[in-house]
Amino acid sequence: xxxxxxxxxxxxxxxxxxxxxxxxxxxxxxxxxxxxxxxxxxxxxxxxxxxxxxxxxxxxxxxxxxxxxxxxxxxxxxxxxxxxxxxxxxxxxxxxxxxxxxxxxxxxxxxxxxxxxxxxxxxxxxx
Numbered sequence: 001x002x003x004x005x006x007x008x009x010x011x012x013x014x015x016x017x018x019x020x021x022x023x024x025x026x027x028x029x030x031x032x033x034x035x036x037x038x039x040x041x042x043x044x045x046x047x048x049x050x051x052x053x054x055x056x057x058x059x060x061x062x063x064x065x066x067x068x069x070x071x072x073x074x075x076x077x078x079x080x081x082x083x084x085x086x087x088x089x090x091x092x093x094x095x096x097x098x099x100x101x102x103x104x105x106x107x108x109x110x111x112x113x114x115x116x117x118x119x120x121x122x123x124x125x126x127x
Contacts (some may be wrong), residue, residue: 010088015078021040027058028062028094031044031062032075035075035081037090038085039058047126051126052126053087055124058118059095059105059118060094060118060120061096062096066119106120
């Protein structure tokens with residue numbers, strides 16, 4: 001998705017760690033604590049506010065090579081971070097913590113696109 005952004009920022013921008021994943025035992029979620037995206041963990045709180053914004057749902061897991069590549073190539077890009085912060089409520093899901101969420105979105109991806117796998121990203125409505 002970063003290939004569609006112009007102009008692209010040369011360097012990534014990092015802020016102080018977000019507290020949303022501070023209590024998480026998931027190494028996949030913990031790896032995103034210093035992102036310049038205000039990630040929300042999957043749950044009611046991620047859908048309880050900013051109902052005028054769409055949700056950008058990112059599903060992956062710690063052992064997924066392409067999940068780490070996506071993180072490095074997109075979620076550390078200042079332009080991508082800016083779009084996600086301004087236009088979406090960003091929700092991150094560890095498929096190992098929420099297999100029911102992963103299963104639902106994998107089935108949806110397969111039925112609509114004919115593919116499934118990780119990382120999986122979806123845009124869904126809020127509220």
